[in-house]
Amino acid sequence: MTDMPDTTLTSDHSHDEPSAGAYDDASGYYTLGEPIADTKAPAGDIADRWQTRKFEARLVNPANRRKLSIIIVGTGLAGGAAAATLGEAGYNVKSFCYQDSPRRAHSIAAQGGINAAKNYKEDGDSTHRLFYDTVKGGDYRSRESNVYRLAEVSTNIIDQCVAQGVPFAREYGGLLDNRSFGGVQVSRTFYARGQTGQQLLIGAYQAMERQVKLGTVTEYTRHEMLEVIVADGQARGIIARDMVTGAIETHLADVVVLASGGYGNVFYLSTNAMGSNVTAAWRAHRKGAYMANPCYTQIHPTCIPVSGDHQSKLTLMSESLRNDGRIWVPKKAEDCAKDPRDIPEEDRDYYLERIYPSFGNLVPRDIASRQAKNMCDEGRGVGPMVGDFRRGVYLDFKDAIARLGKDAIEEKYDNLLDMYERITGENPYEVPMRIYPAVHYVMGGLWVDYDLQSSIKGLFVTGEANFSDHGANRLGASALMQGLADGYFVLPHTIRDYLSDGPFEEIGEDHPAVTEARADVEARIEKFLSINGSRSVDSFHRELGHIMWEYCGMERTAEGLRKAIDMIRELKREFWSDLKVLGTADSLNQSLEKAGRVADFIELGELMCIDALNRRESCGGHFRGESQTEDGEALRHDDEFAYVAAWEWGGDAASNDMGTPILHKEDLVYTAIEMKQRSYK
Amino acid sequence: MNLTLKIWRQTDAVDKGKIHTYEVAGISQDMSFLEMLDVLNEQLNELGEEPIAFDSDCREGICGMCSLMINGEPHGPEVTTTCQLHMRSFNDGDTITIEPWRSGAFPVVKDLVVDRSAFDRIIQSGGYISANTGSAPEANSVPVPRDNAVRAFNVATCIGCGACVAACPNGSASLFLGAKITHLGELPQGQPERWSRVVDMTAQHDYEGFGGCTNIGECAAACPKEIPLDVISQLNRDLRTAMKHGH
Numbered sequence: 066m067t068d069m070p071d072t073t074l075t076s077d078h079s080h081d082e083p084s085a086g087a088y089d090d091a092s093g094y095y096t097l098g099e100p101i102a103d104t105k106a107p108a109g110d111i112a113d114r115w116q117t118r119k120f121e122a123r124l125v126n127p128a129n130r131r132k133l134s135i136i137i138v139g140t141g142l143a144g145g146a147a148a149a150t151l152g153e154a155g156y157n158v159k160s161f162c163y164q165d166s167p168r169r170a171h172s173i174a175a176q177g178g179i180n181a182a183k184n185y186k187e188d189g190d191s192t193h194r195l196f197y198d199t200v201k202g203g204d205y206r207s208r209e210s211n212v213y214r215l216a217e218v219s220t221n222i223i224d225q226c227v228a229q230g231v232p233f234a235r236e237y238g239g240l241l242d243n244r245s246f247g248g249v250q251v252s253r254t255f256y257a258r259g260q261t262g263q264q265l266l267i268g269a270y271q272a273m274e275r276q277v278k279l280g281t282v283t284e285y286t287r288h289e290m291l292e293v294i295v296a297d298g299q300a301r302g303i304i305a306r307d308m309v310t311g312a313i314e315t316h317l318a319d320v321v322v323l324a325s326g327g328y329g330n331v332f333y334l335s336t337n338a339m340g341s342n343v344t345a346a347w348r349a350h351r352k353g354a355y356m357a358n359p360c361y362t363q364i365h366p367t368c369i370p371v372s373g374d375h376q377s378k379l380t381l382m383s384e385s386l387r388n389d390g391r392i393w394v395p396k397k398a399e400d401c402a403k404d405p406r407d408i409p410e411e412d413r414d415y416y417l418e419r420i421y422p423s424f425g426n427l428v429p430r431d432i433a434s435r436q437a438k439n440m441c442d443e444g445r446g447v448g449p450m451v452g453d454f455r456r457g458v459y460l461d462f463k464d465a466i467a468r469l470g471k472d473a474i475e476e477k478y479d480n481l482l483d484m485y486e487r488i489t490g491e492n493p494y495e496v497p498m499r500i501y502p503a504v505h506y507v508m509g510g511l512w513v514d515y516d517l518q519s520s521i522k523g524l525f526v527t528g529e530a531n532f533s534d535h536g537a538n539r540l541g542a543s544a545l546m547q548g549l550a551d552g553y554f555v556l557p558h559t560i561r562d563y564l565s566d567g568p569f570e571e572i573g574e575d576h577p578a579v580t581e582a583r584a585d586v587e588a589r590i591e592k593f594l595s596i597n598g599s600r601s602v603d604s605f606h607r608e609l610g611h612i613m614w615e616y617c618g619m620e621r622t623a624e625g626l627r628k629a630i631d632m633i634r635e636l637k638r639e640f641w642s643d644l645k646v647l648g649t650a651d652s653l654n655q656s657l658e659k660a661g662r663v664a665d666f667i668e669l670g671e672l673m674c675i676d677a678l679n680r681r682e683s684c685g686g687h688f689r690g691e692s693q694t695e696d697g698e699a700l701r702h703d704d705e706f707a708y709v710a711a712w713e714w715g716g717d718a719a720s721n722d723m724g725t726p727i728l729h730k731e732d733l734v735y736t737a738i739e740m741k742q743r744s745y746k
Numbered sequence: 747m748n749l750t751l752k753i754w755r756q757t758d759a760v761d762k763g764k765i766h767t768y769e770v771a772g773i774s775q776d777m778s779f780l781e782m783l784d785v786l787n788e789q790l791n792e793l794g795e796e797p798i799a800f801d802s803d804c805r806e807g808i809c810g811m812c813s814l815m816i817n818g819e820p821h822g823p824e825v826t827t828t829c830q831l832h833m834r835s836f837n838d839g840d841t842i843t844i845e846p847w848r849s850g851a852f853p854v855v856k857d858l859v860v861d862r863s864a865f866d867r868i869i870q871s872g873g874y875i876s877a878n879t880g881s882a883p884e885a886n887s888v889p890v891p892r893d894n895a896v897r898a899f900n901v902a903t904c905i906g907c908g909a910c911v912a913a914c915p916n917g918s919a920s921l922f923l924g925a926k927i928t929h930l931g932e933l934p935q936g937q938p939e940r941w942s943r944v945v946d947m948t949a950q951h952d953y954e955g956f957g958g959c960t961n962i963g964e965c966a967a968a969c970p971k972e973i974p975l976d977v978i979s980q981l982n983r984d985l986r987t988a989m990k991h992g993h
Contacts, residue, residue, distance in 0.1 A: 228882035271874035555791025
């Protein structure tokens with residue numbers, strides 16, 4: 066994405082379009098709170114900030130570490146790496162995951178690779194370039210200090226993973242191989258075939274299991290965090306449910322870390338795992354942690370399309386396929402039901418090549434996704450009818466096979482093409498593949514400062530669960546980098562500054578904050594089981610997903626978002642009066658688990674719509690129909706929206722009333738980089 | 747298509763459990779096997795019968811959570827995970843028997859869900875390279891011959907699902923164990939702990955109640971990631987060498 070012709074947004078450019086300042090779309094849906102700012106990043110040159118912060122962060126003597134306890138929720142790259150590292154340092158760590166083993170966290174499904182500014186190819190890469198690409202890729206909506214640090218520690222990650230035995234791809238000389246990714250001009254992506262996430266996660270998992278054996282880490286599998294305990298203004302523990310016995314457990318500690326991943330499943334269909342959920346983050350939000358930019362969602366262009374109403378999940382096909390595949394739809398709507406092989410060349414519309422001649426099929430994810438949607442909305446989608454129209458476009462390897470031979474394509478993409486055939490029953494060497502965008506990642510998450518501490522003292526948030534590094538759009542191969550950066554190299558330094566004030570005064574299980582949190586959890590479970598209505602949890606989840614996808618998906622408008630908010634509020638009323646959950650609370654009960662997650666997704670969905678409604682600009686993955694250029698491209702309004710929208714819970718913590726959320730703005734200040742408008746034509 | 751499902755139901759670890767028979771209709775061949783079970787569960791919920799508990803998470807064949815015995819075969823008739831098995835592998839009118847993994851070392855938690863924490867404990871006993879965060883040398887300071895790197899990767903693709911154990915007449919986890927021994931043993935970084943690792947992990951494997959390997963090969967045939975049987979030869983060779991060296 067770096068070779069785009071940049072045009073600096075000049076002041077009179079904004080005069081061409083109505084300035085967003087003329088509107089307050091979300092008026093009535095929110096209250097404006099005090100502005101906030103990150104106070105932890107040191108001032109000075111961006112290249113020195115992390116070194117300064119590490120030096121200034123107070124130390125904890127090794128003998129004192131064993132008197133300090135840390136709860137970490139989630140065992141993906143961010144949580145697993147942190148558990149291992151903090152265990153090695155000598156703290157007492159309690160690690161929680163809902164899966165039956167920490168090794169199954171959804172980081173495992175990442176395919177493509179992990180970026181690092183090693184510059185092994187001597188092709189001009191550097192910490193600064195990785196920083197620059199990431200800020201720009203995020204459409205200038207991330208916090209520059211955090212991103213610079215991410216780029217800075219990226220090289221340490223590769224060293225660490227290699228030492229753990231992660232089998233990265235290598236060249237014949239035995240040195241590490243790299244590939245290019247996501248349109249950047251340097252080769253900085255380290256990979257392990259199409260299973261990089263799996264190999265990195267197993268590395269972190271093994272390091273963590275070593276600490277379990279050594280006694281520094283205790284793992285709680287099949288446990289779900291249902292509430293955070295905030296006592297006297299500090300996060301001091303969690304309430305968790307043992308998913309096998311149903312026991313409600315209190316776990317207390319000096320500090321709590323949420324590494325609980327993203328909330329893409331608010332859309333019901335996504336590439337996330339079935340169990341991925343927002344509950345840990347949302348319960349913290351309800352207790353005072355701000356939720357930042359919740360509407361920033363990454364919709365990945367190359368996924369296998371929905372085949373019918375039964376669909377439970379979507380599967381990603383690596384974006385590397387766009388290197389050789391050509392994307393098209395029929396020019397005429399009446400051809401859409403035909404066998405694509407019978408549609409002659411002149412009747413095909415290679416629309417990305419047509420609209421973006423200089424980038425063609427390799428435009429960034431947000432643009433490729435939106436254009437696929439436009440084609441289908443025009444009635445030129447292909448594949449089976451799902452609902453009332455066809456949702457798919459062709460990704461065709463015919464020309465690449467003719468040019469390079471079938472063997473070459475097989476060697477490059479075989480496992481992906483196999484997976485495609487397994488899921489669809491169609492042979493992609495003979496019939497063009499069908500793809501469609503799907504929700505893949507969320508850039509939004511809990512607000513954190515430079516230390517990764519949320520607005521609740523003692524509650525730290527890492528990985529996809531926080532918001533800080535990717536702005537409005539994440540570049541490929543950067544999620545793994547961020548998870549491991551946070552877990553191995555950032556949190557262990559920043560958390561010690563907080564812990565150097567500990568151990569904190571012991572609180573007992575009879576502390577009012579504990580008993581209240583427990584009572585809330587128990588009452589909620591009791592409520593789910595006693596509504597005894599007529600609809601399953603899944604039916605509510607599916608309906609929520611339809612609303613979110615339709616109105617808060619690839620294109621958002623004020624009108625649609627307001628409609629969605631009304632629909633979600635109605636759905637919420639129905640959920641709490643007509644839900645049907647069978648079984649009991651004192652055993653494994655998957656419907657009960659889902660009920661809690663869907664209840665939280667419904668509230669999150671409403672906040673996402675309010676956030677999207679407020680942000681009357683288009684940036685990265687957030688496209689507002691009202692804010693586009695004459696050519697239909699995304700148009701930012703830096704004069705109005707160069708801020709992080711950090712939302713404070715405005716409702717009553719104990720009830721289902723969301724109240725009116727309070728918006729705190731954190732201005733984004735760029736000292737090391739100039740804001741520009743992206744262009745790919 | 748219409749199907750008859752014979753499904754193992756067991757309320758908890760101590761319940762005796764038995765097969766229940768259900769009918770499902772209108773199943774599309776594009777559904778995955780687990781989506782077919784989702785349809786059944788919606789039906790049961792409607793009828794007031796508690797849905798069937800089964801494990802699944804990523805539903806794209808990589809997390810290793812799904813674990814069904816389908817007509818007596820782990821993950822069913824294709825070489826893939828249960829979640830990637832699609833209904834086009836079955837015919838209208840089929841009767842399908844669905845059971846949890848069968849192994850004493852994987853006790854049933856409920857219905858089709860089993861406890862595989864024994865695998866975590868095997869890893870804890872030595873399935874790692876001791877390299878504290880921050881202590882690593884520059885990544886390219888230790889070249890790894892490409893062939894070793896490729897073999898290490900191929901066996902490191904194990905997803906820890908336990909199909910090998912479920913397939914083995916002796917309930918052995920030797921394929922799982924051999925895969926980890928081979929992965930770490932192929933790499934220069936894995937050499938310092940190579941001999942203690944194989945001894946400790948094998949001891950834990952036996953302690954957990956997994957059986958010994960008698961070279962039947964059902965494990966490799968059932969493995970959705972096609973981990974080759976030769977990792978067990980590697981395991982035996984490393985174990986013999988380690989013992990010879992007094993570990």
